[in-house]
Amino acid sequence: MKKLAIFVEGLTEQILVRQMLQAVLDRKRIAIQSVKITGGHNVRMSFTVLRAAHVERQTEYYVLVYDCGGETNVKGYMMAHRQKLVGNGYSMILGLRDVYPNFQREDVPKLKRGLNYKLPQKGARTQIHLAVMETEAWFLGEYRHLRKLSRKLSPEFVEKQMGFNPKTDNMEERDRPAEDLKAIYRLVGHDYTKKRDRLNAVVSKLDFSYFTHGLADRMESLGAFVEGLESFFMESF
The missing domain is CATH 3.40.50 (Rossmann fold)
Known part of the structure; x- marks a missing residue:
């Protein structure tokens, strides 16, 4: 083994x-x-x-x-x-x-x-x-999971609200990706926290x-x- x-x-x-x-x-x-x-x-x-x-x-x-x-x-x-x-x-x-x-x-x-x-x-x-x-930069880069949270969270919607596109932009260039992720989640009434249950829910949505x-x-x-x-x-x- x-x-x-x-x-x-x-x-x-x-x-x-x-x-x-x-x-x-x-x-x-x-x-x-x-x-x-x-x-x-x-x-x-x-x-x-x-x-x-x-x-x-x-x-x-x-x-x-x-x-x-x-x-x-x-x-x-x-x-x-x-x-x-x-x-x-x-x-x-x-x-x-x-x-x-x-x-x-x-x-x-x-x-x-x-x-x-x-x-x-x-x-x-x-x-x-x-x-x-x-690590949250990697979550942002896997932009597909955002639509599982809410159908509203398309890359285009995120770009309009946040000023960057998680599909076309390199999320490693974001200086505070955890704050970005929290802000995106809040656009649809959710939150991103470091609590175990929340993290499990977020990571389970990743492709x-x-x-x-x-x-x-x-x-x-x-x-x-x-x-x-x-x-x-x-x-x-």
């Missing part, structure tokens, strides 16, 4: 990764466990299993998703646990975090280099990916076939993350 560990910034990315992998792979072939990490530095780390994995005879892949509780924790937690993960048979270790709010667009190349500078590779390919500027193909080809940061996952599973999504 191949094993993959993914250290993500928070709940949004945790839910996205789980639902995306379950959508593009046969659920019988993959087992996903979600774990929340807290502590560190001068406080003992603790681990809380949020959703346990269900391993069956047909399971080919085991994915452990760590919710790091903030973008600044991703690399630290990854490095603290990497050696143990390699010892437990994990062949790839990935990280995923936002650029905003601690960095600006012009910082992206330097931030990417810094996060990946001299990351150990022995035993497991290891890489940290960025969502530019936030993951388009998300991992057409959209990943248009959005560089999403494409890089999808490519990293595909290199582990050794198949195209």
Whole structure:
């Protein structure tokens, strides 16, 4: 059984990764466990299993998703646990975090280099990916899900109300995509929040076939993350 560990910034990315992998792979072939990490530095780390994995005879892949509780924790937690993960048979270790709010667009190349500078590779390919500027940019780019929320939310309607078109414009160029998404939802009397139930509802509306193909080809940061996952599973999504 191949094993993959993914250290993500928070709940949004945790839910996205789980639902995306379950959508593009046969659920019988993959087992996903979600774990929340807290502590560190001068406080003992603790681990809380949020959703346990269900391993069956047909399971080919085991994915452990760590919710790091903030973008600044991703690399630290990854490095603290990497050696143990390699010892437990994990062949790839990935990280995923936002650029905003601690960095600006012009910082992206330097931030990417810094996060990946001299990351150990022995035993497991290891890489940290960025969502530019936030993971919500990817949600905006998957504009089709907006019509599932309300038939009014066509790309043309959004452009008239918001000044940008999520179908034709590159949503990685939006500086505050989470705020944009919230504003769009409010146009039709809904809200976008970081609560688990709301995030599950939003992510469940995403068209993951388009998300991992057409959209990943248009959005560089999403494409890089999808490519990293595909290199582990050794198949195209």
